[in-house]
Amino acid sequence: MAIRHHRFLAIGLAAALSFTAAACSSSSGSDEPAATTAAGKVIAPVIVDVATANGTTVRAGAGNNVVLKANNPVSWKGTVANPSVATFVPGRSDGSATYNPGLTDLHTGSTYVTLTDGSQTVTFKLEVTPAA
Numbered sequence: 766m767a768i769r770h771h772r773f774l775a776i777g778l779a780a781a782l783s784f785t786a787a788a789c790s791s792s793s794g795s796d797e798p799a800a801t802t803a804a805g806k807v808i809a810p811v812i813v814d815v816a817t818a819n820g821t822t823v824r825a826g827a828g829n830n831v832v833l834k835a836n837n838p839v840s841w842k843g844t845v846a847n848p849s850v851a852t853f854v855p856g857r858s859d860g861s862a863t864y865n866p867g868l869t870d871l872h873t874g875s876t877y878v879t880l881t882d883g884s885q886t887v888t889f890k891l892e893v894t895p896a897a
Protein backbone atom coordinates (compact mmCIF):
# COMPACT_ATOMS: atom_id res chain seq x y z
CA MET A 766 0.00 0.00 0.00
CA ALA A 767 2.86 2.40 0.84
CA ILE A 768 4.44 1.82 -2.59
CA ARG A 769 1.19 2.69 -4.39
CA HIS A 770 0.86 5.87 -2.27
CA HIS A 771 4.41 6.97 -3.15
CA ARG A 772 3.83 6.27 -6.86
CA PHE A 773 0.74 8.54 -6.91
CA LEU A 774 2.63 11.18 -4.94
CA ALA A 775 5.50 11.08 -7.45
CA ILE A 776 3.10 11.31 -10.43
CA GLY A 777 1.24 14.22 -8.82
CA LEU A 778 4.49 16.04 -8.06
CA ALA A 779 5.75 15.56 -11.64
CA ALA A 780 2.47 16.89 -13.04
CA ALA A 781 2.56 19.94 -10.75
CA LEU A 782 6.14 20.73 -11.78
CA SER A 783 5.32 20.44 -15.50
CA PHE A 784 2.37 22.87 -15.12
CA THR A 785 4.62 25.31 -13.25
CA ALA A 786 7.28 25.15 -15.98
CA ALA A 787 4.68 25.64 -18.72
CA ALA A 788 3.31 28.72 -16.99
CA CYS A 789 6.79 30.30 -16.96
CA SER A 790 7.62 29.65 -20.61
CA SER A 791 6.93 32.04 -23.46
CA SER A 792 6.62 31.55 -27.20
CA SER A 793 5.98 35.17 -28.15
CA GLY A 794 9.33 35.60 -29.85
CA SER A 795 9.92 38.84 -28.03
CA ASP A 796 11.60 39.55 -24.73
CA GLU A 797 9.79 42.86 -24.43
CA PRO A 798 7.72 42.95 -21.25
CA ALA A 799 3.99 42.87 -21.82
CA ALA A 800 2.31 46.23 -21.35
CA THR A 801 -0.03 46.59 -18.39
CA THR A 802 -2.90 48.91 -17.57
CA ALA A 803 -3.15 51.06 -14.45
CA ALA A 804 -5.26 48.26 -12.96
CA GLY A 805 -2.36 45.82 -13.58
CA LYS A 806 -4.05 43.90 -16.41
CA VAL A 807 -1.71 42.61 -19.13
CA ILE A 808 -2.30 44.06 -22.62
CA ALA A 809 -1.48 41.79 -25.55
CA PRO A 810 0.97 43.44 -27.96
CA VAL A 811 -0.13 44.38 -31.46
CA ILE A 812 1.42 41.92 -33.95
CA VAL A 813 2.28 43.31 -37.40
CA ASP A 814 3.46 41.06 -40.24
CA VAL A 815 6.19 43.00 -42.08
CA ALA A 816 5.31 41.15 -45.31
CA THR A 817 1.85 42.78 -45.44
CA ALA A 818 2.39 46.07 -43.56
CA ASN A 819 3.51 48.32 -46.44
CA GLY A 820 1.05 51.19 -46.96
CA THR A 821 -1.20 50.21 -44.06
CA THR A 822 -2.18 52.00 -40.86
CA VAL A 823 -1.38 50.23 -37.61
CA ARG A 824 -3.37 51.25 -34.52
CA ALA A 825 -2.27 50.63 -30.94
CA GLY A 826 -3.04 52.07 -27.54
CA ALA A 827 -0.61 54.26 -25.63
CA GLY A 828 1.61 52.16 -23.37
CA ASN A 829 1.30 49.09 -25.56
CA ASN A 830 3.99 47.44 -27.73
CA VAL A 831 4.04 46.51 -31.42
CA VAL A 832 5.83 43.30 -32.42
CA LEU A 833 7.07 43.28 -36.02
CA LYS A 834 6.89 39.68 -37.28
CA ALA A 835 9.51 39.05 -39.96
CA ASN A 836 11.13 36.01 -41.62
CA ASN A 837 14.63 37.15 -40.67
CA PRO A 838 14.05 39.42 -37.65
CA VAL A 839 17.70 40.32 -37.07
CA SER A 840 18.14 41.83 -40.57
CA TRP A 841 15.45 44.53 -40.19
CA LYS A 842 16.38 48.13 -39.35
CA GLY A 843 13.80 50.80 -38.64
CA THR A 844 13.24 54.51 -38.28
CA VAL A 845 10.34 56.32 -36.67
CA ALA A 846 9.59 59.75 -38.17
CA ASN A 847 8.32 61.14 -34.86
CA PRO A 848 10.31 59.53 -32.02
CA SER A 849 8.04 61.12 -29.41
CA VAL A 850 5.33 58.62 -30.50
CA ALA A 851 7.36 55.37 -30.57
CA THR A 852 10.84 53.87 -30.36
CA PHE A 853 12.14 51.19 -32.76
CA VAL A 854 13.79 48.18 -31.10
CA PRO A 855 15.81 45.97 -33.49
CA GLY A 856 15.44 42.20 -33.60
CA ARG A 857 18.25 40.17 -32.11
CA SER A 858 19.51 36.67 -31.49
CA ASP A 859 21.22 35.57 -28.30
CA GLY A 860 22.22 32.14 -29.62
CA SER A 861 19.33 30.27 -28.01
CA ALA A 862 16.43 32.42 -29.21
CA THR A 863 15.67 35.00 -31.90
CA TYR A 864 13.60 38.05 -30.98
CA ASN A 865 11.43 40.04 -33.37
CA PRO A 866 11.95 43.78 -33.83
CA GLY A 867 9.28 46.03 -32.40
CA LEU A 868 8.02 49.44 -31.39
CA THR A 869 7.92 50.44 -27.73
CA ASP A 870 7.34 53.54 -25.60
CA LEU A 871 4.08 54.24 -27.45
CA HIS A 872 2.62 57.69 -26.76
CA THR A 873 -0.55 59.24 -28.20
CA GLY A 874 -0.01 60.61 -31.70
CA SER A 875 0.76 59.42 -35.20
CA THR A 876 3.94 58.85 -37.15
CA TYR A 877 5.37 56.92 -40.07
CA VAL A 878 7.59 53.90 -39.54
CA THR A 879 10.04 52.78 -42.21
CA LEU A 880 11.64 49.34 -42.09
CA THR A 881 14.27 47.83 -44.35
CA ASP A 882 16.16 44.55 -44.51
CA GLY A 883 18.55 45.82 -47.17
CA SER A 884 16.58 44.42 -50.10
CA GLN A 885 13.06 45.70 -49.44
CA THR A 886 11.58 48.72 -47.69
CA VAL A 887 8.26 48.81 -45.84
CA THR A 888 6.53 52.00 -44.67
CA PHE A 889 3.35 52.21 -42.61
CA LYS A 890 1.52 54.76 -40.52
CA LEU A 891 1.36 54.20 -36.77
CA GLU A 892 -1.59 55.73 -34.91
CA VAL A 893 -1.38 55.57 -31.13
CA THR A 894 -4.61 56.26 -29.29
CA PRO A 895 -4.99 57.16 -25.61
CA ALA A 896 -4.78 54.18 -23.28
CA ALA A 897 -8.12 52.57 -22.46
